[in-house]
Amino acid sequence: MESSSERPGRSLRPMWGRIAAGLVVIVVLIVLVERFSLVPGFGGILGEDTRDRSGPALLKSVQDMDRYEAAVGNFQVVVDLEKDAAFLPDAIRGTRTLYVGAGTVGGYVDLGGLDERSVTVNEDRTEASLRLPHAVLGQAALDPNRSYAVSKQRGLLDRIGDLFSDNPAGEQAVQKLAAQHIDEAARASGLADRAEKNTTSMLEGLLRSLGFRKVTITYA
Template sequence: MTTSIKRLPKRMPAWAKAITAVVLVLVVLFAGLRLAVLPGLRDLFGTQTHDRSGPALLKSIQDMSRYDAASGNFQVVVDLEKDAKYLPDAIRGTRTLYVGAGTVEAYVDLGSLAKNDVTVDSDRTTATLRLPHAFLGKPALDPNRSYAVSKQRGLLDRLGDFFSDNPDSEQAVQKLAVKHIGDAAKDSELTKRAEENTTGMLDGLLRSLGFKEVSVSYGA
């Protein structure tokens, strides 16, 4: 009578496990590369976006008494660099190149007019108006036309972004873009154009009401 002895499977050595793990990582990376290169495969495993936001709530209503007479479109390239003392940029530091596009409105405040700012003669043929100078509104950055061209970050900054969310990463360059757009609006002739357009609007309006002479001036 013969007895057969089954041999127990040998345990996989440590070096074989390491090689298997490396092969699995390479397979996963290769599969991800294939998904990125081939649009069909990428769409098969693509993500979907769902908007689950609640309804917008009306908080307040404000009556407007100003005439928006002109609008300027501006674009600025912001180059913001932050360095760390005693450390090279490759270790700690950031540099962002950002294109900011936005608009600035110029308006005339018609709600601040007093009774003596508008005079009409007895025949109702001549009207004289004294208006305040045009103002500049707050610059409005357009997110659809603003974008980061490049971002350079040191090793420590990249590690920090990896382990924590940083929603304010572009806030600094956006604030600078708004500031530069506002400064450019001040140096432009936007308020002058707004006063000219307001004068033309009032002149046409009053003449359509029967006035023969219309005089519009601007003061403090």
């Protein structure tokens, strides 16, 4: 026969179990509301405290630049990237992101490979001829302050997957695509030709200030 002193302890166990289960349900509901904004006006119910615990930036290397940055183009592109899953509706599995990417592309002339054969000067130092390489374009550099996602649509499975992902709803794919489109636009914009014209103007002004009356610059 069980003693009466053991009965109250055992009767409390189911109650504590129900309380624990209820707390778990409440936490899950709060996370879902916070994550997916299921209930308007309840976003940020858990609150956030952002702290920057980054260490100091370390200088890893220094590279001398032998190129003249002659022109910079500013570009903007709207990326509409959609990913669908076979045999599943978009509401279950699929993403669509509308992203505005803004960035710059620089055009430059590399002067590091010039030698005595690249420069010709006449005997009385009144004429100079320079043979330079053609201008080239650098890689597109996205500006994070002017680039942003307009909208994100995700299926149910993608939303659930974001809960367990280190980079939920990452924008790496649309950022890469935006940079690619900007690079293509820069090549078609005549930016390299503009860089060569600006380089020619700069060198002509510099050499004339040194006493050369005739300056000829060609690009090979």
